[in-house]
Amino acid sequence: MNRVDGKTWRVIRVTQPGLALCLAVAASLAGAEPAPPEKPRTMTDVLAASKPSDWRPLDPANTLYLDIAAGRVVIELAPRYAPQHVANIKALVAEKYFDGIPFIRSHDNYVVQWGDPNGGDKEKAKPIRTAKRHLPAEFSRPIDKALPFTPLPDGDVYAPEVGWSDTFPVARDPEAGQTWLAHCYGTIGAGRDNAPDSGGGTELYVTIGHAPRHLDLNVTLVGRVVQGMELLSALPRGTAALGFYDKPEQYVPIKSLRLAADVPEAERTKLEILRTDTETFTALVETRRNRRDEWYLKPAGKVELCNVPLPVRAIGKAAQK
Amino acid sequence: MNRVDGKTWRVIRVTQPGLALCLAVAASLAGAEPAPPEKPRTMTDVLAASKPSDWRPLDPANTLYLDIAAGRVVIELAPRYAPQHVANIKALVAEKYFDGIPFIRSHDNYVVQWGDPNGGDKEKAKPIRTAKRHLPAEFSRPIDKALPFTPLPDGDVYAPEVGWSDTFPVARDPEAGQTWLAHCYGTIGAGRDNAPDSGGGTELYVTIGHAPRHLDLNVTLVGRVVQGMELLSALPRGTAALGFYDKPEQYVPIKSLRLAADVPEAERTKLEILRTDTETFTALVETRRNRRDEWYLKPAGKVELCNVPLPVRAIGKAAQK
Missing domain, CATH: 2.40.100.10 (Cyclophilin-like)
Known part of the structure; x- marks a missing residue:
């Protein structure tokens, strides 16, 4: 079933072919095995790595x-x-x-x-x-x-x-x-x-x-x-x-x-919301400015204020969005 | 009943107190009766004044x-x-x-x-x-x-x-x-x-x-x-x-x-849509950049692309929006 976009939260395979190419060229020059390209983080990754202190209860x-x-x-x-x-x-x-x-x-x-x-x-x-x-x-x-x-x-x-x-x-x-x-x-x-x-x-x-x-x-x-x-x-x-x-x-x-x-x-x-004065939130905004989910072919590079989601979750549960 | 805004299409009373004041001062300096301030046009006014050629049928x-x-x-x-x-x-x-x-x-x-x-x-x-x-x-x-x-x-x-x-x-x-x-x-x-x-x-x-x-x-x-x-x-x-x-x-x-x-x-x-290559549309955009309906106290001065309505009407009828 086609999707509009890849909002499913799953593991990313490769999202920066340009970077992968550069690494491959560098590795070839050095005669070594290419290092695996660093995976750019998606919103899912950022939320999964959030700390309890990144959230504040209502x-x-x-x-x-x-x-x-x-x-x-x-x-x-x-x-x-x-x-x-x-x-x-x-x-x-x-x-x-x-x-x-x-x-x-x-x-x-x-x-x-x-x-x-x-x-x-x-x-x-x-x-x-x-x-x-x-x-x-x-x-x-x-x-x-x-x-x-x-x-x-x-x-x-x-x-x-x-x-x-x-x-x-x-x-x-x-x-x-x-x-x-x-x-x-x-x-x-x-x-x-x-x-x-x-x-x-x-x-x-x-x-x-x-x-x-x-x-x-x-x-x-x-x-x-x-x-x-x-x-x-x-x-x-x-x-x-x-x-x-x-x-x-x-x-x-x-x-x-x-x-x-x-x-x-x-x-x-009982809900808690992601604090916006945290590194986690700044990282989340970056995942919205440049979507690296594998569905996206051209990240926008920018984001409008109202297009940034404010993640909310039941206290102790995974984020809703 | 309170409204969020003054989207009703009715006659404007006074919408530019600043302008009215300037005119009053100028008139007072000249010792003449103040001229009535020119009424800024609202979207309703602009649509009401549109010509048949401003519209194109689907x-x-x-x-x-x-x-x-x-x-x-x-x-x-x-x-x-x-x-x-x-x-x-x-x-x-x-x-x-x-x-x-x-x-x-x-x-x-x-x-x-x-x-x-x-x-x-x-x-x-x-x-x-x-x-x-x-x-x-x-x-x-x-x-x-x-x-x-x-x-x-x-x-x-x-x-x-x-x-x-x-x-x-x-x-x-x-x-x-x-x-x-x-x-x-x-x-x-x-x-x-x-x-x-x-x-x-x-x-x-x-x-x-x-x-x-x-x-x-x-x-x-x-x-x-x-x-x-x-x-x-x-x-x-x-x-x-x-x-x-x-x-x-x-x-x-x-x-x-x-x-x-x-x-x-x-x-x-049978519908027709307001052509966007017309003076009428340019005037309509201006009414969205600076809302002069009497409800508005502070016109925004700008407008986002997606906040400009594209008026549609049944052919021969008044515009829907």
């Missing part, structure tokens, strides 16, 4: 479990980038505001979104007890030495610099002294109306297509999906304008949205 | 209708980039090879793929009568003055130049004298095994996530989906390795795959 105080009929979606919040929105989402979660709130939108190659279908109607909107409905924008934050940053060397169409900060894909503008979370696949943002302070976290969207980076600096991003994206990205697309569902019977209700710290230990989904 | 000789239970997917082939593969796919379609062949793979943030589940088994593989099973690779082709090219000015992480050629997103390497179709959302490629000539068009994939541009120059691309992507992108994800479906009962069969030219006129889906 912090239960910043992890959400979004349960729908199809299963559980695990979300990691980014309090360093959107402290007020994250605190407000936790307050909404604590008062179980989101339980029963549905996915109301599935816009192809763009976003799925959940929120109160009556959110815009003061009379009918679901009441909020302790949390806030609106917050000032947190579109970017100052660059700070305390904030880790692993740069990607390949440039970016949208921002002067891109890379990762504590496993989150980020962009930076050193001249403006600002940094922000970048919209990649699975990023979660707070929907808003035209006013910058009209969001707050009661409506959240998840990107499901080609990274809509033009939304950067226009929306407060609050985190990203770490596991379960396939449950959201395959939701039937809405047929009304902007991918909203036409009829309430199409809504996909949230059974519950909980902070991991509030869930009994035995019911938690 | 050529029935290079258009496929892929019918599944959920509906029809309209595909445009790219014979200028993959002449042998396109001819072979037409031959396969002519002998109804694909009728009953299923989608066997739905890999999140990557591809859906159809093909003979027994394709790798010489005994069980579905027979091919006149077409070929394997073809030489057509990963790129020479740059040729006869080939139109509308460049995108914003650069690209993967290729020296990108832009559009007769509405297809393409990349180019002027030094190597080569050009190729770029993997964007909805691009269709011919799956292959490790050998470059192990594909041929019997298995085809469609990209459903962030553009996997690292596949460029590694696969023969044969065309793209023009309408109906949402029927493919929302297929349930496969749970076996690489997103293949675990069990045959999960397969999604193709009811029929036909060349538009072979379908009675009354049953055709």
Whole structure:
């Protein structure tokens, strides 16, 4: 069966014929047996050689479990980038505001979104007890030495610099002294109306297509999906304008949205993510810049920020991707 | 109801406060009434002002209708980039090879793929009568003055130049004298095994996530989906390795795959696409580089190749996107 690519994790035979040739020529000049060519590492090799300290567990105080009929979606919040929105989402979660709130939108190659279908109607909107409905924008934050940053060397169409900060894909503008979370696949943002302070976290969207980076600096991003994206990205697309569902019977209700710290230990989904400030991650990025899996004939030599996977695994298990 | 962005197509009120301010200051200096600021155009405005000659109909000789239970997917082939593969796919379609062949793979943030589940088994593989099973690779082709090219000015992480050629997103390497179709959302490629000539068009994939541009120059691309992507992108994800479906009962069969030219006129889906060698398209790209819809607070100033939509409409109707 043909494959699009060789993503299977198996042993590489020969991937650098040029190098092998050079070694053969050198060996022939020296009259010796050619040394076996050094095998370039694939992502599988890099992950297999990772150390336990290359991984960090998700912090239960910043992890959400979004349960729908199809299963559980695990979300990691980014309090360093959107402290007020994250605190407000936790307050909404604590008062179980989101339980029963549905996915109301599935816009192809763009976003799925959940929120109160009556959110815009003061009379009918679901009441909020302790949390806030609106917050000032947190579109970017100052660059700070305390904030880790692993740069990607390949440039970016949208921002002067891109890379990762504590496993989150980020962009930076050193001249403006600002940094922000970048919209990649699975990023979660707070929907808003035209006013910058009209969001707050009661409506959240998840990107499901080609990274809509033009939304950067226009929306407060609050985190990203770490596991379960396939449950959201395959939701039937809405047929009304902007991918909203036409009829309430199409809504996909949230059974519950909980902070991991509030869930009994035995019911938690315990995951760890590859740290991005490690040599292992730098080696992984290199395997994505230059694919050496035997299927590839022409490595790209570069990689886009949003094409670098962030490996996640159950604690103590092999990496998922 | 909060929106992620202001994609609704409506009249813009004010979008350039900076410009408005400058005009007001200038007017105040001159002691005159301020002139109303010129409204920057949105994509809606640009499409509404398009001329009939800005559009070209799909050529029935290079258009496929892929019918599944959920509906029809309209595909445009790219014979200028993959002449042998396109001819072979037409031959396969002519002998109804694909009728009953299923989608066997739905890999999140990557591809859906159809093909003979027994394709790798010489005994069980579905027979091919006149077409070929394997073809030489057509990963790129020479740059040729006869080939139109509308460049995108914003650069690209993967290729020296990108832009559009007769509405297809393409990349180019002027030094190597080569050009190729770029993997964007909805691009269709011919799956292959490790050998470059192990594909041929019997298995085809469609990209459903962030553009996997690292596949460029590694696969023969044969065309793209023009309408109906949402029927493919929302297929349930496969749970076996690489997103293949675990069990045959999960397969999604193709009811029929036909060349538009072979379908009675009354049953055709008549579409036209915005030409990319027009001033209207250049203006549209500018509305994507700098979004002036009132929801946007900070236009990006640039745009990635794969974030520029290619508007399609039923002939004689308003544009779909």
